[in-house]
Amino acid sequence: MAEKLSWTELRRTLAARAGVTEKEAGEFLAAFNAQLIEALKQDKQVKINGLGTFRLQAVAPRRSVNVSTGEEMVIEGYNKLVFAPEAGVKELVESQPSADEQPTPTTIDPIKKLGEQAQEIVGLLDELNDIRPEEPESPEIPEQPETPEEPAPAPAPKPEPKPEPTPKKYHFLRDTLICVVILLLLLLIGYFFLRSQLTSWIEQLGNKEQVEYVIEGEESDLDEEVVALTPQPQTYGKLITTERITPGSRLAWISKKHYGDIAYWPYLYDANKDRLQNPSFIIIGTPIRVPKLTPEQLDLSSEQTRVNLEYLEREARKAMR
């Protein structure tokens, strides 16, 4: 990274490679810069084959706050010059460092693994296919040297009829064997593939069932607890403040601001029930009373609090409809 190709070096190499003088190369580079900028001003985009695209990217104006005075201000929109390398160039550059950084592939991807398995199996099959035809050849090879060794014409026809039927049979057997092996392997691959998919489906189904079950369980628990605990009327202590609703603000945010967690928003709804028809559509400017909550009301680990909050939330959700 520290290494740089300076402008003078660039000019020198360009002159040498293109077969022009350094002066001409310099003129070219200067013209390149000037014309590129002109072109960018005109077209917002310059595509250079074999390198990439220079483009003017518009940055939208945005609001910000003056850090020292706290005043709101607008940062004007402007254009940014960006460069996107051409696909080929990008790949070339990206492929470069992978050579010196070896431990890169650590993806946990079942599909890839399956693909690799399939490739391995294909490789094995190829090997098998390569081996099988060789085997029938191997018995033939020792036979051939036998024939020239035996000089007598009489024994020569004898080995000929004998080996001829045997290799044929062998071929038959081998072929059927290969077919069977391939079929078996294919079946195995299919089986494993299906099994992995099936298990994932089953897992998904199982998860869904579990989730449903949990929800049902919670609801039944709630009903019991509501009967047992029945906490409803909340009393609120002194008001901390009154928040005025501004565009984009939510009960949950106010809850987070004053109580430290969004979970307490139903209290806010409860305390301001008379002013809020629908907790998800609050009229801008509505003052929201933020009461001080007792430690019990803030205790999320207590069953009672949970029941209270859930009851209030249900009330609020009812109001939303």
Next chain:
Amino acid sequence: MLTKDLINLIAGATGKSKKETEHLLTTFNAIIRENLMAGKTVQLQGLGALETKTRSERIIVHPKTGERTVSPSKTQVVFKPVATIKDALKNS
């Protein structure tokens, strides 16, 4: 704007033929490519610098399935324009 138009413009500015200009541009591109591949920063005086930046590997989460995979580290080509160019193009 495409390469052809840029060649026309440069040829007009330097007073050379289009063919010569094209040859210069392709060699220019090749030199930049080679240097970037070698991890070098190419400085284009008055314009900016083309450099390579290594992005370290990071864990990415598939938004739908929540699956976590490691995105391998990679090198990217970054262009850093010179301040004057930045300002010149800001309001164009």
